Amino acid sequence: MTKRLKEYPLIDATEPNLVEEIFDYNLPPLIRFEGPITEVVDGRAVEFDPRTLKTRDIFITDTTFRDGQQARPPYTIEQMVKIYDLLSKLGGPRGVIRQTEFFLYTKNDRDTLDRCRELGHKYPECTGWIRAVKGDFRLVREAKVAESGILTSCSDYHVFQKLKFKSRKECMDSFCEVVDAAFEAGIRPRCHLEDVTRADIEGFVLPFIQRLARMSEQVPDNLTVKIRLCDTMGFGVSYPGAELPRSIPKLIYKINQECGVPSDRLEWHGHNDFHKVHVNGGTAWLYGCDAVNATLFGYGERTGNPPLEAAVMEYIALKGDLCGIQTEVITETADYMRSIGLPIPDNYPFVGKAFNTTSAGIHAGGLRQDERIYNIFDTTKLLNCPPRVALTDKTGADGVAHWVNEFFGLKNEERISKIKCHKVARWVADQYEQHGRMTSISDEELEKKVKELMPEYWKKYNKRAK
Amino acid sequence: MATVLERVVAVTARVLRLDPSEIKPESTFTVDLGAESVQSIELVASFEEEFGIEMDEDAALSVESVGDAVTFITNLCGEQGVEI
Numbered sequence: 001m002t003k004r005l006k007e008y009p010l011i012d013a014t015e016p017n018l019v020e021e022i023f024d025y026n027l028p029p030l031i032r033f034e035g036p037i038t039e040v041v042d043g044r045a046v047e048f049d050p051r052t053l054k055t056r057d058i059f060i061t062d063t064t065f066r067d068g069q070q071a072r073p074p075y076t077i078e079q080m081v082k083i084y085d086l087l088s089k090l091g092g093p094r095g096v097i098r099q100t101e102f103f104l105y106t107k108n109d110r111d112t113l114d115r116c117r118e119l120g121h122k123y124p125e126c127t128g129w130i131r132a133v134k135g136d137f138r139l140v141r142e143a144k145v146a147e148s149g150i151l152t153s154c155s156d157y158h159v160f161q162k163l164k165f166k167s168r169k170e171c172m173d174s175f176c177e178v179v180d181a182a183f184e185a186g187i188r189p190r191c192h193l194e195d196v197t198r199a200d201i202e203g204f205v206l207p208f209i210q211r212l213a214r215m216s217e218q219v220p221d222n223l224t225v226k227i228r229l230c231d232t233m234g235f236g237v238s239y240p241g242a243e244l245p246r247s248i249p250k251l252i253y254k255i256n257q258e259c260g261v262p263s264d265r266l267e268w269h270g271h272n273d274f275h276k277v278h279v280n281g282g283t284a285w286l287y288g289c290d291a292v293n294a295t296l297f298g299y300g301e302r303t304g305n306p307p308l309e310a311a312v313m314e315y316i317a318l319k320g321d322l323c324g325i326q327t328e329v330i331t332e333t334a335d336y337m338r339s340i341g342l343p344i345p346d347n348y349p350f351v352g353k354a355f356n357t358t359s360a361g362i363h364a365g366g367l368r369q370d371e372r373i374y375n376i377f378d379t380t381k382l383l384n385c386p387p388r389v390a391l392t393d394k395t396g397a398d399g400v401a402h403w404v405n406e407f408f409g410l411k412n413e414e415r416i417s418k419i420k421c422h423k424v425a426r427w428v429a430d431q432y433e434q435h436g437r438m439t440s441i442s443d444e445e446l447e448k449k450v451k452e453l454m455p456e457y458w459k460k461y462n463k464r465a466k
Numbered sequence: 467m468a469t470v471l472e473r474v475v476a477v478t479a480r481v482l483r484l485d486p487s488e489i490k491p492e493s494t495f496t497v498d499l500g501a502e503s504v505q506s507i508e509l510v511a512s513f514e515e516e517f518g519i520e521m522d523e524d525a526a527l528s529v530e531s532v533g534d535a536v537t538f539i540t541n542l543c544g545e546q547g548v549e550i
Contacts, residue, residue, distance in 0.1 A: 397507045417523045422504070422511040429504045 018372075025378045031317045037286075039240050039249045046253060050286050053318045058285050060311045061267060061293045062087055062100035065112075066129045066149075067305050068295035069103075072342070077108060079340055081115045083296070086333045087308075088121040092324030095123035096315060097308070098291070101149055104128045104139040113143055127190070132174070134181040141185050148187055149228065150178055153194035154205050168204050176211060183219050190226040192269070197235040201244045201251065209259045226265045227255060228293065231280060234273030234303065238283035248280055249287045256288040267291035272303040281306040282314050296333060297344060297351070309333075309350050327382040350383060359390040359399070359440065368402045368418075391441040393432035397425040404450060407443075408461040416457060423453040470536050470543075470550055477512045478532060481505060491533035499532075513539060519546050 022030050036047040064087070065080055075083070084100065091097025102116075103109045113126055128148035130136035140148045152175045153163060165171040175191070182189035191212060199205050209227060216224035229251065237246045244250050248268075255261050268284030268291070270277045281292040298307035309330045316322055334344055334351035346354040356379045358367060366373035367387055375387040386406055389399040401418035410416060418425065427449050431437040447465070451458045468476070471491065479486040482499055495501040501509060510526045513519075513535070519542050529538050543550045 396503045418507055419511050419514070419521070419523055419526070422507045425504045425507055429502075 025372055026381065027320070027322070028313045028317045028377050028382070030320050031314075037240065039253065041250055041253050046257070048249070048287055053285060054320065056290065057264065058290050058292075058315070058318070059096055059098040060091070060308060060315065061098055061291050062124055062295065062308060063269070063293050063300070063305060064100065064295045064308070066101045066103060067300040070301045071299055071304070075340075077112045077115060080112045081119070082336060083333070084116040084124075085119055085121070086329055086336065087124055087296075088119070089326055090312065090329040090333065091123055092326055093122070094324040096312070096323055096325050097124045099127050099147075100124040101127045101129045104130060104143050104145070110143055113145070132178045134178055137181050137185040137187060140187050146188060146222070147190055147226070148182070149190045149192050150182065151194060152191040152208070154208060155195035155199035157198060158195050159204070172204070172208050172211065175208070176215065179212065179215060179225060183215070183223055186223070188223050188226065190228055190267070192228045192230050194230045195232040196229050196251065197231045197245050198233065199245055201254065206254060206259055209255055209261060213259055213261060224265060226267065227261055228267040228269050229255075229284070229289070230269045231271055234271040234276060236270060236280045237276065238279055248283045252284060252287040252289055263288050263290040267293055269293040270306050271301065272298065272305070277304065277306050278310045278314070281311055285318070297337060297342065297348070299342065313350065328384045331383045331385055354390065356385060357388040357390045359392045359395055368398050368405075391428050391446060393429070395428065397421060400425040400428055403446060404454070404457075407447065407450065407465055408457070409464045410461065420457070421454065424449050427453065470540055471532075473516055474513070474532060474535050474539065477516050478509065481508050481512050489532060491536070492531060494531045496530070517543055517550065518548055519543055
């Protein structure tokens, strides 16, 4: 018997359908959902409705100064104060970037925290990070920090192999003593469940979380335990149907729905060892974590953490609104990070030098006709970074014309045709055909040639040159 | 005085570095005469200069053969009041 296929007749059109309800050029492309997602948990189908993301108070927390700093030489106090200020500006007044965490061990650590708080920003709230050692709460209390992360590693790799506990019970008792100490100090503990995606979920993680939930019932709301799910080695997977402990949907469902930890006390902290870090963060939002922990430009231990700027774009795409976020601060932050020695690869999304630069002639031709064809969104408006063309042997006259028009900042009928750019296009072609050049042509070289070979346009427009 | 065809052939020969005898009215710029992307632009710019006219970029670049170019330029000269 042949399978009956569905017919899709051509819907003819004489006007383009640019799908602008999703690809509104003024925003990152929206992520819209048709309906609920089904996941099978313990043989039972359960539903998650991602459409609730539009109304849920999801947010981003930052760990640039903690995990981010573990992967590089320490920042100076001045640098951290500047970065904190940029984070606040980027996240906007609604606190989309809600918290950032600080080490509290040295005088420098504490001075930095004080200097950041002196800026008077409401967001991001400064929180601490300490080891699971009771005595460390003195540091947190002295720093007048309301919340602190504490290490509560939960896979047997950590419990037995690293921390050398004799049993899981001994380990859990020890962690709970530290949580009690936090309560006594009036500090909200945020338990960092290290290596959770490699742990025995039903044998240790859920019993531990249930014990924390019972302990939380005895304290005021502002002290109740938060849970940070640390995908320490990047083992977490987003695919529906994947098994525990790697399944992010199942993990969050069990903690959220079976153990009753509310979404606003659940946070995801990922690592990029398998290139899954960003999508895993988005998945955590989708299945019930309100917080995704991130670092600027993904800089963090080994392969890094969820890139904060990508989480910002995802947030806007899910919400369908800028929500007070100042996206152009992403570019300002990247420029600042480069100036203090943080390398950002050219092809890195949103801020790499080539992220919206095309060198293929056919793409340059498309850009010249309508920049939306080859630009992800209005990068001029959202990132203060117009689309560009890198000139190589593949670029052709279209690319040269695009470069010239962008250089002079010409729009619409003012734009110069490629015919008028033919001498520069010839010079570019000769660099490769006649002189065997192997590198792309720099902006400085092009500027010089435009001045020499298009003097009438140079005279007319050079004051507007970028 | 040279005809439009002779002037078109002369410009084409100079830009594409060909012997004028190789260029026929039926020759296509890209396939027969081997004009590459940048050379096509240079040809249009050189025709503009030779005849003192302004060409629409897309229309000019869609002209395929030498004979078609002669017709295109002749019409444009008429429209723009340029004597040929």
